[in-house]
Amino acid sequence: xxxxxxxxxxxxxxxxxxxxxxxxxxxxxxxxxxxxxxxxxxxxxxxxxxxxxxxxxxxxxxxxxxxxxxxxxxxxxxxxxxxxxxxxxxxxxxxxxxxxxxxxxxxxxxxxxxxxxxxxxxxxxxxxxxxxxxxxxxxxxxxxxxxxxxxxxxxx
Amino acid sequence: xxxxxxxxxxxxxxxxxxxxxxxxxxxxxxxxxxxxxxxxxxxxxxxxxxxxxxxxxxxxxxxxxxxxxxxxxxxxxxxxxxxxxxxxxxxxxxxxxxxxxxxxxxxxxxxxxxxxxxxxxxxxxxxxxxxxxxxxxxxxxxxxxxxxxxxxxxxxxxxxxxxxxxxxxxxxxxxxxxxxxxxxxxxxxxxxxxxxxxxxxxxxxxxxxxxxxxxxxxxxxxxxxxxxxxxxxxxxxxxxxxxxxxxxxxxxxxxxxxxxxxxxxxxxxxxxxxxxxxxxxxxxxxxxxxxxxxxxxxxxxxxxxxxxxxxxxxxxxxxxxxxxxxxxxxxxxxxxxxxxxxxxxxxxxxxxxxxxxxxxxxxxxxxxxxxxxxxxxxxxxxxxxxxxxxxxxxxxxxxxxxxxxxxxxxxxxxxxxxxxxxxxxxxxxxxxxxxxxxxxxxxxxxxxxxxxxxxxxxxxxxxxxxxxxxxxxxxxxxxxxxxxxxxxxxxxxxxxxxxxxxxxxxxxxxxxxxxxxxxxxxxxxxxxxxxxxxxxxxxxxxxxxxxxxxxxxxxxxxxxxxxxxxxxxxxxxxxxxxxxxxxxxxxxxxxxxxxxxxxxxxxxxxxxxxxxxxxxxxxxxxxxxxxxxxxxxxxxxxxxxxxxxxxxxxxxxxxxxxxxxxxxxxxxxxxxxxxxxxxxxxxxxxxxxxxxxxxxxxxxxxxxxxxxxxxxxxxxxxxxx
Numbered sequence: 001x002x003x004x005x006x007x008x009x010x011x012x013x014x015x016x017x018x019x020x021x022x023x024x025x026x027x028x029x030x031x032x033x034x035x036x037x038x039x040x041x042x043x044x045x046x047x048x049x050x051x052x053x054x055x056x057x058x059x060x061x062x063x064x065x066x067x068x069x070x071x072x073x074x075x076x077x078x079x080x081x082x083x084x085x086x087x088x089x090x091x092x093x094x095x096x097x098x099x100x101x102x103x104x105x106x107x108x109x110x111x112x113x114x115x116x117x118x119x120x121x122x123x124x125x126x127x128x129x130x131x132x133x134x135x136x137x138x139x140x141x142x143x144x145x146x147x148x149x150x151x152x153x154x155x156x
Numbered sequence: 157x158x159x160x161x162x163x164x165x166x167x168x169x170x171x172x173x174x175x176x177x178x179x180x181x182x183x184x185x186x187x188x189x190x191x192x193x194x195x196x197x198x199x200x201x202x203x204x205x206x207x208x209x210x211x212x213x214x215x216x217x218x219x220x221x222x223x224x225x226x227x228x229x230x231x232x233x234x235x236x237x238x239x240x241x242x243x244x245x246x247x248x249x250x251x252x253x254x255x256x257x258x259x260x261x262x263x264x265x266x267x268x269x270x271x272x273x274x275x276x277x278x279x280x281x282x283x284x285x286x287x288x289x290x291x292x293x294x295x296x297x298x299x300x301x302x303x304x305x306x307x308x309x310x311x312x313x314x315x316x317x318x319x320x321x322x323x324x325x326x327x328x329x330x331x332x333x334x335x336x337x338x339x340x341x342x343x344x345x346x347x348x349x350x351x352x353x354x355x356x357x358x359x360x361x362x363x364x365x366x367x368x369x370x371x372x373x374x375x376x377x378x379x380x381x382x383x384x385x386x387x388x389x390x391x392x393x394x395x396x397x398x399x400x401x402x403x404x405x406x407x408x409x410x411x412x413x414x415x416x417x418x419x420x421x422x423x424x425x426x427x428x429x430x431x432x433x434x435x436x437x438x439x440x441x442x443x444x445x446x447x448x449x450x451x452x453x454x455x456x457x458x459x460x461x462x463x464x465x466x467x468x469x470x471x472x473x474x475x476x477x478x479x480x481x482x483x484x485x486x487x488x489x490x491x492x493x494x495x496x497x498x499x500x501x502x503x504x505x506x507x508x509x510x511x512x513x514x515x516x517x518x519x520x521x522x523x524x525x526x527x528x529x530x531x532x533x534x535x536x537x538x539x540x541x542x543x544x545x546x547x548x549x550x551x552x553x554x555x556x557x558x559x560x561x562x563x564x565x566x567x568x569x570x571x572x573x574x575x576x577x578x579x580x581x582x583x584x585x586x587x588x589x590x591x592x593x594x595x596x597x598x599x600x601x602x603x604x605x606x607x608x609x610x611x612x613x614x615x616x617x618x619x620x621x622x623x624x625x626x627x628x629x630x631x632x633x634x635x636x637x638x639x640x641x642x643x644x645x646x647x648x649x650x651x652x653x654x655x656x657x658x659x660x661x662x663x664x665x666x667x668x669x670x671x672x673x674x675x676x677x678x679x680x681x682x683x684x685x686x687x688x689x690x691x692x693x694x695x696x697x698x699x700x701x702x703x704x705x706x707x708x709x710x711x712x713x714x715x716x717x718x719x720x721x722x723x724x725x726x727x728x729x730x731x732x733x734x735x736x737x738x739x740x741x742x743x744x745x746x747x748x749x750x751x752x753x754x755x756x757x758x759x760x761x762x763x764x765x766x767x768x769x770x771x772x773x774x775x776x777x778x779x780x781x782x783x784x785x786x787x788x789x790x791x792x793x794x795x796x797x798x799x800x801x802x803x804x805x806x807x808x809x810x811x812x813x814x815x816x817x818x819x820x821x822x823x824x825x826x827x828x829x830x831x832x833x834x835x836x837x838x839x840x841x842x843x844x845x846x847x848x849x850x851x852x853x854x855x856x857x858x859x860x861x862x863x864x865x866x867x868x869x870x871x872x873x874x875x876x877x
Contacts, residue, residue, distance in 0.1 A: 001407070018407065018435065025435040035367015038434075040507055040589040043814035047508055075367035082366040085566070090365045094357050094781055097789055098229030099169075099364030100371055100508040100557025118509025125824035132815060133591040134508045134558050135229045137785070138826035 004064050008033070009077025015056035023067045024048045024059040027074060035103045039132070045130030049104035050074050056111035058130070064092070075103035078110060087109055089147035104122035105131045109145050118149050183582055201352075210281075211240060211288050217312055217326025219246050224270035225278075227530045228507075228559030229789070230844035232780035233360045235274055235283060238778050242351040243285030243344060244307040245594035246325070253359055258531025258551030266528040269564045269674060271745040271842020274778055278840050286341040294338075295331035296323050332418055335570055339381040346776070355781035360555070372512045372554045373586065374541050380514060380582040383575055384437045385415060386446050387426035387595055390808040391670045393450035395425045403429060403443050412444070416570040417536070419597065419671050420631035420775030424567075425819025428575055453669040455808030458601075462499065465603040465624035465666055468496070474622045474664040482659030486618035488607030494697045496690055498606065499869045500682040501802030503599040503675055506817060509557020510592035515572035521548040522573060523582075527556035529564035537566040540574050560793075561674035565597065567802035593818055594810040598803055600626040600666075600673030604686035606693075614698035615708060616656045621686060623663035626672045628679075637665060647742040647849045648687055655709040670805065676793060677845040680744040684849030685798075685856075685870065688740035692857040693866065702857060703739050710741075711821055718750050718834060725832055726752035726769040735766070736862025740853035745842030747774040749787070753827075753854040755862050763859055763877045764796075765827035770847060772831060775838030783843050784831040790847030796821040798852040802871050829875040 008031065015030045022041075027033040027050075034056035036059055038046030043058040050059045051073035059067075059142040078084050086106050089095075096102045105128065112119055119127070124142055133141065181859035207450075212220045221240050227233035233253060241248045256263050258539050265276065281361065289309045296306035296314035304562055306317050315322045339682040345354070363369035372731060400412035411430040416423040427446050438646070447456055468474070487493065515527035515538075531551040539546040556563055587595075602625035611617035623644040630637050641663040653659075675681055695705035723729065731737050741750040754766045770787045777783060801818045804811045812818035856867040859877055867877070 018439070020439075021435045025433065028374075029404065029433045029435065033367070033377075037371075037509070038373060038616065039510075040198050040815050042814060042816070045589075045820075047570075056523065061338075066595060077365075087365045091357065091361055094231075094361060094785065096358070096361050096364040097231075097785055098227075098508065098556060098558045099369055102364055106365065128823045130820070131387075132508065132820045134506065134560075134820070135469075136789035136792070136821075136826070138792060138821075138823040139788060140785070141823060142826075 006067055006072060007070070008072045008096070009074060017064050019063065019065050021064050023050070023061050023062045023064055023072070026064050027059060029128040033074050033076050034104070037100055037103060039101065039104070043130075045101070045110060047101050047104040049107040050132065051111055053108055054111060054114055056108045056127070068126055074119065075107060077107065077136060083149040084110070085148040086144065088151060089144040091145065093140050093144045095137050095144050097137055100135045101131060104139055109141070112145065113149060113152065117152060117155055183537070187616040190637060192457040193491055207631065210284055211244065211857045213325050213329045215326050215329060217324040218252065219244070219250065219251040219312065219325070220254060220562065222254055222256045224266050225265035225273045226531070226556055226559060226563070228268065228361060228529065228556035228563065229360060230273075230786060231779065232268065232273045234339055234358045235355070235778045237275075238276070238351055238356065239278055239281040240285040242349055243282050244314045248385045250312060255553045258528075258530035258535040258553075260535070263532070266532040268559065269561060269844045270531060271747070275746055275840040275842055278494055278776065279316070279424070282343050283341060289333045289848055290338050290341050290475065291335050292325055292328050292336050294335055295328040299323070299331060300329070303364040321843065329760070330432070335377060337362035346462065349720060352778050353780065356779060357547060363827065369555050371509050371557045372525065373509060373557075374747070375514055375525045375554055377514055377516055377552075377582040380584055381410060381432060381446050381579070382434045382437045383428045383429050383430040383443045383583050383585045385426040385428045385585060385591070386423065386441055387442055387591065388448050388450070389594060389810070390450050390455060390669075391424055391596065391671060392422065392453045393425070393448045395427060398427045398444060398446040403440045406436070406440050407444060408432045409440035412440070413575070413578060415571055415574050417574070421633050430575065430579060437586070438588070444455050450808070456668055456670070457806050458804040458866040461601060461805065462603060465601075465664065467818045468495070468664040468666065468751065469603060469605040469622055469624050474662040475638070475693045477641045477642050477644050477664040479660045480653070481660045482622050483618050483660040486658045487607060487609050487620065488698065490612040490617060492697050494608045494610070494690070494693050496693055496868060497607050498686040500685060500687055500701060501870055502601040502804070503801070504593045504596070504803050504812070505560040505591055505675055506558055506818060506820070507558030509540060510589055510835035511563070511568045511587035512585060513572040514582060514584040515569065515570045515576040517542065517573055517576040517580070520544070521550070523550045523552070524555060524569055524573070525552045526569060526572070527559070527561045527563055528569065529555050529556065530566065533564075535562070536567050537570065541573060542569065542577065544588055550778070560676045561678070562597070564671060566806070573710055574612050590813045594813055595667065596810070597671035597673035600628060600672040600683065602682045606686060606690040610694055610695050610698045614700055616694055618658040619656050620660045621690070622664055623683070623686070624661045625666055625669065626668055627663065627665040628672050628674065629664065631671065641665070643679040644683065646678060647744055648717065649710060649741060649748065651710045651712050651715055651742045655711065671806070676790070677848040680742060681794070681797070684742040684744075685739065685852040688742065688850060689868065690854030692726050692738070692771040692853065692860065706741060714773065714836065716747065716837065717836070718748055721832060721834065722750040722752055722771045725830065726754070727751060736761070736858040736860070738854045738857025738859070738861055740850040740857060742846070742849040744846040744849050746774065746845035747841030747843065749773070749846045749850050751791070751850045751854040753851070753858040755855070755858040757862070763862065763874050764803040765855065767827045768827050768851070768854070770829065770831045771834065773834035773836065773838070773848060774841040774843050774846065775836060777833065777841040777843070780833055783833055786843050787831045788829045789847065792821060792826055794848045794851035795825070795827070795855070798855060798870050799872060
């Protein structure tokens with residue numbers, strides 16, 4: 001099996017994997033980074049969302065070959081202490097219910113705030129529409145994104 | 157709440173020792189009392205069961221509380237400890253919470269369904285916390301040589317009021333463990349609650365925002381392999397042959413073998429590919445070719461299923477479940493009659509975490525890990541399957557990425573156990589999204605035939621509702637199919653049974669080789685749509701305001717209070733032109749929920765939901781924010797089933813395979829929701845499910861109010877109204 005060198009959460013790691021292995025399964029089965037979730041396997045639900053060079057990407061559909069020479073951030077690397085403004089806002093508004101989709105929700109929101117520090121409702125709808133929450137936490141997700149934007153004071 | 161005389165057995169007091177310094181564990185025996193929650197889900201609580209450990213306090217004062225129920229988003233991880241901590245007088249933030257393993261002997265019923273966690277156990281949990289508190293107070297009083305009634309407990313310490321002295325629980329546990337267990341303890345007045353009724357943040361959420369929470373799919377066991385299973389898409393068919401030789405050549409693939417799973421007593425078949433990683437197993441499965449034997453049963457399509465249900469209703473082939481008076485003669489003579497047919501689709505649970513389970517079968521024991529709603533049932537089923545005593549089967553609950561009823565069933569652990577037994581190694585069976593969505597068991601599709609007569613006084617004079625559809629309760633081979641199904645009245649507000657003089661509820665069971673089962677709020681999830689749509693149609697026939705019409709049939713104070721609240725918060729009486737308002741009220745798992753939906757047309761002329769108001773009366777309750785969250789989520793789930801997704805069948809197979817065809821509501825479609833909670837002295841009712849049944853009719857009644865168009869078939873598209 002070929003070896004791939006990846007930059008994940010500011011650390012360089014090398015993994016042996018079949019070339020067609022999606023990054024999702026490399027993260028989960030090889031690197032023990034299990035905060036990134038499997039939900040649909042075809043970019044329909046967003047549970048596997050990670051950041052690739054700051055953009056929200058569905059890792060279930062990203063072959064490991066495409067994940068080299070880029071900067072990958074997973075939920076485990078979003079902040080060193082779990083205190084990213086989004087994570088704080090998520091706590092304050094008690095957003096999660098079952099919690100399974102929430103890492104993906106937070107990663108999509110992180111990409112949004114980096115791009116649009118003060119997102120409108122339409123911005124949130126557009127950026128978050130790829131993330132399904134079966135528990136129906138959507139209204140709290142929206143509020144938490146706005147709360148996090150306030151915390152960041154309009155800075156990306 | 158009064159002093160409770162329920163005996164707490166002395167044997168429940170265990171003095172333990174060890175390196176952790178745990179000095180005290182306290183448990184209690186469940187009462188032999190079936191009256192709390194008369195549904196099947198709590199039946200296992202009815203007998204007196206063994207003793208157990210719920211609270212442990214070590215000599216450093218560290219408190220660990222046990223949650224015996226599954227955490228699938230509904231909040232038991234918070235609510236169970238919140239109840240115990242209140243009476244124990246400890247700060248919930250200083251407490252560790254652990255899941256109990258499956259053990260009905262110790263914990264009573266653990267099946268997390270029927271919204272039963274709090275309503276089925278709250279009095280016991282409060283009593284348990286209070287008993288431990290009183291013993292710790294007694295221990296302190298003895299040490300200080302003062303009367304116990306001069307002492308009180310607060311924040312993990314016992315205080316002596318006159319002197320101001322205090323001691324932490326950790327210093328008292330050894331002494332407390334030696335004391336006799338008081339036969340009666342006084343529970344706190346709800347007005348004195350410090351923790352209960354407060355919107356405390358959930359204790360599971362820190363781990364759910366940083367990727368640390370362990371769901372079933374995240375669990376790893378040393379040496380474990382990964383399995384995926386190609387299951388017969390027509391459910392009941394058999395495996396004829398498969399190409400194991402080719403598949404075994406692929407990298408990482410270790411085994412290819414036939415596997416069965418028990419679905420309501422039927423052994424359904426598939427072929428498992430077991431590899432050293434999820435991906436290798438998935439790749440192996442891609443190369444797998446299975447030939448099925450699908451003889452001996454019908455391969456039905458949605459069209460045929462619904463044609464049969466309609467035909468059964470038309471030919472009046474049904475079983476009466478509950479009747480009063482003489483519907484037929486009243487209806488025949490009535491001047492104002494209403495008749496309608498309502499149809500609801502089959503649905504998949506489609507939890508965000510697809511099914512999965514790890515089993516590690518050894519010669520004389522078995523260990524199971526997974527997202528499991530019913531650890532006690534799985535322990536029992538596995539013990540039976542492996543012919544082991546139950547205590548040799550350990551079932552660990554992880555966090556559940558949703559449950560919705562699907563993870564209460566035992567088929568997916570069965571499969572994992574069967575595979576682990578065959579390969580003599582721990583194995584995680586991973587269901588793909590497609591497996592999870594197409595294999596069922598599904599919420600059954602239903603057709604409701606409703607007939608009603610309106611009296612001269614513009615009340616309901618007679619009502620008949622016959623529900624056609626597969627009966628969830630009679631799928632086992634040999635089940636008595638002639639029995640009536642009382643679940644067909646689930647969702648109906650109880651006072652209607654008194655205020656409607658002549659009624660008949662019945663069911664027309666459909667036979668089909670499709671596994672069906674509970675889906676959040678079970679029968680009420682579809683009954684509620686039929687009942688509350690039809691009441692709306694009768695209100696129109698009676699020429700009455702829909703809320704007034706309901707109010708005149710619901711005279712009891714509890715229902716009147718809820719209606720008044722709903723009227724107030726929704727500004728029902730201040731409705732404007734070009735706004736559609738719809739109301740719907742249902743009763744489910746001992747809670748009453750009323751919802752009002754407001755709709756209008758947007759600039760493009762499409763119907764949009766402006767707002768939903770919900771009033772939840774769940775009686776005694778624990779955490780108002782969790783209640784709000786559950787009602788918000790229930791409404792959004794109901795909206796999806798009403799307007800977005802359905803499972804259909806073609807040639808005996810489920811058609812919708814993934815979220816591209818089974819479409820979920822997205823963030824932009826979530827309406828504004830405002831939830832109110834009634835405060836009263838009623839017993840605790842359910843929280844996780846009762847918010848779902850009323851929503852759909854509130855929406856479609858609002859659409860009727862706005863457009864004059866009555867929606868009777870689900871799902872429908874909001875864009876096409």
